[in-house]
Amino acid sequence: MSSSTDTAPAPAAAAPPKPGAGLLRRLVETPEVGVVVACVVVFTALAIDKSTFASAVNLQGMGFDLAQYGLIAIGESLVILTGGIDLSVGALLGTSVILASWFNVRAGLPAGVAILFTLAICGTVGLIHGLAVTRLKMPPFVTTLVTYTVAQGVTLAITSGTSIPGISGFFSDLGQSYLAQIPVPLVLFVIVAVAAWFFLERTYQGRQVYAVGGNAEAARLAGIRGDRRVVSMYVTSSLLSGLGGMLVLGRMGVGSASGVGVGWELSAIAAAVIGGVSLMGGQGRIMxxxxxxxxxxxxxxxxxxxxxxxxxxxxxxxxxxxxxxTADRLRARRLAKRR
Known part of the structure; x- marks a missing residue:
């Protein structure tokens, strides 16, 4: 006869997780996985439809273009991470093309010195942006829109609508050379991307950039000097615009502002947002x-x-x-509900 004190059967043990299930879940939840998959799908579809798309010549051409757009996209993203925006990256790139040409041809400076002077001017512009945003509390949109307009005016004033021929061959070596069949500009872009990744992911200052963009007041109460981080990101963005201008100048072989940089800020912002950078700041990764x-x-x-x-x-x-x-706003709403 069974006893009333008989215990209930023990529940079945939970099934152990399948090997690799955790890795797969983390991969799926990675914000960048969607855009990476999209790249693979688009490339595969185009390569199947047009055999010339995947040719070495076309891939090298895409490498040159990617370096130009990619540099200003990284600079733009660094600013967006702080909660700001930089509308001047395209116009400043176009102006840097003319400045370097003018320094090299009209002022007679060596190519290396002309590049240094041009980057110094671009860095100064970024410093002005940062100080205007942090010290004067000017909206980033308005501050950089002013530079966007002024830069286009400066470009036209220097050239009077004409080009500046006769630049040093050093620019062509920089913008058109190959390293083991890989375009040198693409190599420079990869170096900048790795450096930005290391800064954001592996340094204390990089984590501060995320903190300032996520919640500036909380970052201030935590003792983080947010103004310094904001200023440094605007300076970096302008410097990368100048560097991109040097690559463009090397490819063109002549100092011309005809259509150079026009609308490129939209491409930079699009690349950032598509890549998972939140327009509200504090979210996004270099990958x-x-x-x-x-x-x-x-x-x-x-x-x-x-x-x-x-x-x-x-x-x-x-x-x-x-x-x-739209996806960025939906992602922001979903994160807000979770919190």
């Missing part, structure tokens, strides 16, 4: 930014390879940017 820049280059080059009217490129870019911003 996503690079993937966002790659995706935009694949789309731009793909439309050209498919011989689609270039006017539609801006439509596609605008649509992609709109989708990215």
């Amino acid at each position: 996503g930014i690079v993937a966002g820049a790659v995706l935009l280059e694949l789309i731009n080059n793909g439309l050209t390879t498919l011989q689609i009217n270039s006017n539609y490129t801006q439509i596609v870019l605008g649509a992609v940017l709109g989708i990215a911003i």
Whole structure:
């Protein structure tokens, strides 16, 4: 006869997690995985449709373009991480092309000195941006919009609508050379991306940038000198615009501002947002930014390879940017609900 004190059967032991399940879940939850997959899908589709798309010549051409757009995308992203925005990156890139040409040809300075002078001016512009935002509390949008307008005016004033020929061959060596069949500008872009990744992910100052962008007041109460981080990011953004200008000048072989940098700030912002950088600041990683820049280059080059009217490129870019911003706001709302 059974006793009333008989114990209930013990519950079955939980099934052990499948090997690799945790890794797969973390991979799926990684914010950048979506844009990386999109890059693979777009590249594969275009390569299947057009065999010339995956040719060595076309890939090298994309490498040159990616370096130019990617540099200003990284600079733009660093500013956005602090909760700001830099609308001057494209115009400043175009101005740096003219400044370097003028220093080299009209002022007769060696190419290396002309580059240093140009980068010094770009860095000073970034310093002014940072001080205006932190000390004068001017809105970043307005501050950098002023520079956007002034930079375009300076470019036209220096050139009077004409180009500056006769630049040093050093610029061509910088903007058109290869290292083991890899474009030198692409190598420089990778170096800058790795340096930015190391700064943000592996240094105390980099973590402070996220803290300032996430909650400036909390960062201040924690003893973080947020103003310094904001200023340094604006300076870095302007310097990367200047560096991008040197690469563009090397590819063109002549100092011309015709269409150079116009609208590039939109591409930079799009690459950042597509890559997972929140427009509210404090969220985003370099891997996503690079993937966002790659995706935009694949789309731009793909439309050209498919011989689609270039006017539609801006439509596609605008649509992609709109989708990215919408996704950013939905992601922000989801995070707010979790908190």
